[in-house]
Amino acid sequence: MIQIEHVSFQYANAKEPALRDVSLTIQKGEFVVLLGSSGCGKTTITRLINRLVPEFFEGELEGRVFVDGQNTDELSIQDLAGVVGSVFQDPRSQFFATDTTAEIAFSCENVGIPREEICRRIEQAANDLQIQRLLERSIFELSSGEKQSIAIASVYALAPKILVLDEPSANLDAAATEHLMEILHTLKQQGYTIIISEHRIHYLKDIADRAVLIEYGQITRELDASAFRSLSNEEANRMGLRSTDLLSIRPPVTQKKTGAEEQICLENLSYRYTRESETLANVNLSAGKGDIVGIVGTNGVGKSTLLEIVCGLKKETNGEVRFGGQAVNSKTRVRDTFLVMQSSDYQLFTESVEKELFLGNDGNEELQKKGRMLLERMGLLDYRQQHPASMSGGQKQRLCIAVACMKDTDVICFDEPTSGLDYSSMVNVSSLLHELAEQGKTLLVTTHDYEFLMHTCTHICYLLNGRVESFFPVEPRYTPQIYSILFQKEVVL
């Protein structure tokens, strides 16, 4: 079905080639996983198949690619629209319509399928993928997982032969990832040829026919279905991949300092949106110095809202926030906290790494020295004159954390710090957070990343229906409970 023959590719403006002499043949109906850490070239391979490389992302291409028996040199991206369906990483930026049904219809409309047929296909796609409840909804109300389902449905409605997915689970929570797996299962049974690039592979263990490891732009290893299934956590981690068997992850054993001094306390905190349903009601939470509290719960339960209230960006409608026993209003909280958001792009304002650190402070000698140390710790010292926009995602994120350290507040919040990160980046973030905690800071972290949570958090705060359903320390004996909260299902041991 797909033949990639001795392909090398270098993006225009890149210093190094993204792919070096890659050859890969994929049979009809095969389910192939492209493995590897961020920046290894696996995304580039998916782009070869839908021809975004080299037509949209330009560069120097050598070698040949055949899709469905045709040399893609002679085709355009549009010509392949009916043959290759593509699903991308970020569901927010792949939608054209503003309502779900129109979005599913979009590809069909473009290729000119008659109206009656489109309506039939929408209905069938909704039935086959079990998403009838999502029809005729506004795109903006959907969770990431629901958006990703719609993206797949839209591609499915056109009935291509090949499906290419680029890290489709990057922005999904655990339960949505399970649903994604079910959808992929259905598609496989229908005979689709599926290529998926991922570093989060636990959900693909049982459906993949073959896995290909890509390192530094080269295929370095091929695993058949059984070898892939029996990949251990350690082996996967060594390849830069996330753990394969999540249940076996144990939290690191730490000496719990008992009775740490209380740093932040929320008492009967309530928040009501004017019209939407997302609310918080009587949230009580208290955390000491050095605590890392993981705030978990399903999408739309108010996790981000809670962080925004703690940081004073939103004003509680009721209740009180106390720092070190002192009640503080939202204005003081803006001054005395920091929030590191999910996307670094929002958070960088200046034209160099160095300037970024000294923005909003006077940059006196002491701070200069501290800034230098921070850059060194983050591995950014060599980049200090560089424009933040030209750095990789991981570097930008470390810069954001460095900025948080410069502000030197006792309470720091993180919103989904590891979505889309591969293993080594995740471990890096985790150890940075541990360092901050050791300095006596209190960290509040929203996350749906089970592996990161087990590595990092000292406590779990589970939000359900706008309330704190439970609050407990991360200890080995609570593992099943944590697992069932994140995956929304009971653990079968």
Next chain:
Amino acid sequence: MSRDIRHIRFLELDPRMKLLLVVVFASATFSAPNLLALIWMYLLVVVLYLARGLWLGAKKTAMLFAVFLLINLILSFVPQSKFAAGVGMILFMLERVVVFFVMGAWMGSKLRVSDFVTAMQNMHVPKGGTIALAVAFRYIPTVQDEFRFIKNTMMLRGIGLTVRNVLLHPVKTCEYAIVPLIIRSMTISDELAASAMTRGLDLESKRTSYREVRLRATDFLYAGAVISAVIAGIVGSALLGR
């Protein structure tokens, strides 16, 4: 399947008619002979918002208009001077330009982009132009979202969009707000374009539509009534103002 969703919302106009109304309102406001005509136009805009059930939009628009009229009123008590004349001139322009943007927002809210693309195709508008417009309309709600995040971080970094910062460092503050927005927009528009291409938006073949997009008698009736009201208001106020 609710294929005929347009029947449900009785007053949902065809995108072409909406575009027509935007053009009519923008040009009519510019030729408004006096304040009376302007107030009439403002009133009609708010009514249009209400007719589509866009309550929040109606409220915001009404407040914006009220502010303009209030400044106008205050200005009429200020004794004649160069400064007052300057402010009056700027206000005169703003009062009129704003209608174009407000009507654009009216059209953009809850716009079904695919209907819009189909309608434009039926009007034989070149595809390149249509796609650019469609992306622009599609992008407005996203920008609103993104901007909220940027504003939040600015607050926490001590460079927030507060009255103090805007007055003391207007250029810097503006730059801080816009730079991340542009960088973010570039990423998103790139991803959006890549996704659209793999889904055949650029294909030469004629596009179909899963929902029927055609002009109905009610479209003409409704738009006709609104346009008549606009003309009547302009003519009426011109006669009254004489």
